[in-house]
Amino acid sequence: HARRIEGVDKNICFIQEAFCKAVNGGVHMHQYTRAFGHPALVKILAKFYSGIVGQEIDPMEDVLVTVGAYQALYCTFQALIDEGDEVIIVEPFFDCYQPMVKMAGGTAVYVPLKPREGSGPAKSSAEWVLSPEELKSKFTPRTKAIVINTPNNPLGKVYLREELQMIADLCIKHDVVCISDEVYEWLTYDGTKHVKIGKMIRWLYACQQIVWLNVTQRFLAASLPGMWERTVTIGSAGKTFSATGWKVGWAIGSHLILKHLKTVHQNSVYHCATAAQVEHKICVMGVKHMSFHFLTGVTLSPVVLKEAVAVGFQREYDVFGTEESYFQQLPALLHEKRLRLADCLRSIGLNPIIPQGGYFMIADISNLSKFQKSGSTKYSKRK
Ligand code: PMP
Numbered sequence: 001h002a003r004r005i006e007g008v009d010k011n012i013c014f015i016q017e018a019f020c021k022a023v024n025g026g027v028h029m030h031q032y033t034r035a036f037g038h039p040a041l042v043k044i045l046a047k048f049y050s051g052i053v054g055q056e057i058d059p060m061e062d063v064l065v066t067v068g069a070y071q072a073l074y075c076t077f078q079a080l081i082d083e084g085d086e087v088i089i090v091e092p093f094f095d096c097y098q099p100m101v102k103m104a105g106g107t108a109v110y111v112p113l114k115p116r117e118g119s120g121p122a123k124s125s126a127e128w129v130l131s132p133e134e135l136k137s138k139f140t141p142r143t144k145a146i147v148i149n150t151p152n153n154p155l156g157k158v159y160l161r162e163e164l165q166m167i168a169d170l171c172i173k174h175d176v177v178c179i180s181d182e183v184y185e186w187l188t189y190d191g192t193k194h195v196k197i198g199k200m201i202r203w204l205y206a207c208q209q210i211v212w213l214n215v216t217q218r219f220l221a222a223s224l225p226g227m228w229e230r231t232v233t234i235g236s237a238g239k240t241f242s243a244t245g246w247k248v249g250w251a252i253g254s255h256l257i258l259k260h261l262k263t264v265h266q267n268s269v270y271h272c273a274t275a276a277q278v279e280h281k282i283c284v285m286g287v288k289h290m291s292f293h294f295l296t297g298v299t300l301s302p303v304v305l306k307e308a309v310a311v312g313f314q315r316e317y318d319v320f321g322t323e324e325s326y327f328q329q330l331p332a333l334l335h336e337k338r339l340r341l342a343d344c345l346r347s348i349g350l351n352p353i354i355p356q357g358g359y360f361m362i363a364d365i366s367n368l369s370k371f372q373k374s375g376s377t378k379y380s381k382r383k
Pocket residue numbers: 067068069070071094149153181183235236237238239244247248249
């Protein structure tokens with residue numbers, strides 16, 4: 001176990017090394033880059049995710065690099081939601097969705113994940129499910145979008161293919177956009193697999209390639225709408241490479257949708273903000289030749305961060321699916337920490353819900369109110 005952790009720590013260095021190289025990478029590394037994404041980064045994101053989604057992603061059209069996933073979400077809501085639109089949000093949810101919908105003039109409509117009935121107290125996030133009937137009832141002619149977050153913050157639920165298919169069918173039926181927040185996509189545990197909703201229904205296309213269909217069938221299959229055309233998939237370099245302070249994120253989707261996000265991006269931040277505070281981090285990383293200083297007002301260009309993320313993704317592209325892959329090593333490391341945290345929570349009388357993915361763990365705290373009511377010595381003494 002110790003060796004594994006050591007190994008992971010060693011491997012995390014690849015992203016720090018990429019960062020240091022980028023810092024020293026010449027004058028152009030400290031200037032503006034392409035507003036919609038540093039070319040090296042959009043190219044590797046497109047190459048990496050084309051293979052995963054099974055869809056040719058155009059780096060210049062279908063990818064937008066943003067100030068963290070947060071700004072990708074902001075651009076998406078501002079671009080796609082109009083006054084009076086409804087946006088379905090699955091509870092529990094990452095807290096910015098609701099205010100962002102409101103700021104865009106929309107109305108949030110909630111639908112809860114609930115523990116499956118009759119199976120006793122839930123122990124795993126897998127036991128929390130959507131009621132298909134309840135979800136269906138939330139779609140109205142005013143529904144513009146639904147937000148799906150898998151793996152979910154804070155519950156840790158990782159949606160099953162069947163659950164995503166059910167959501168996808170409703171999106172297609174009601175002509176609704178899916179905003180898929182997948183920032184924790186590489187953090188899944190116990191063999192749970194992350195599935196991309198943007199990929200759903202692509203199998204029809206795949207079938208077309210292998211099965212001989214007559215002309216009419218081919219036409220029908222090709223004209224059936226898939227999820228790629230209506231999904232904005234949001235990712236974060238901060239979560240992907242455990243460097244949350246970098247604030248590099250992205251939105252990937254059809255250029256027909258992305259062009260509207262780009263308009264918001266261009267006319268709000270235009271380009272990722274400079275990252276002066278990173279200097280402190282560089283010191284921690286031990287870079288010897290610092291040529292700029294926080295106090296002088298010379299700031300570190302975000303191009304450096306984007307270049308470093310591009311190098312990180314290129315490395316992952318090269319080792320994907322092997323033990324060398326950080327995307328395999330990181331969940332192995334967090335798996336142990338997750339179990340340790342669950343043990344701690346149990347030891348003080350709480351019931352943790354073991355997350356299938358993500359960074360967070362929720363716990364049933366009803367025992368605490370029992371302690372408080374009875375003035376329990378156990379709780380008050382420890383306090
Ligand atoms: N989505 C979810 C579900 C998150 O938990 C977070 C960060 N906590 C974000 C988006 C924002 O990510 P970033 O730091 O890349 O802006």
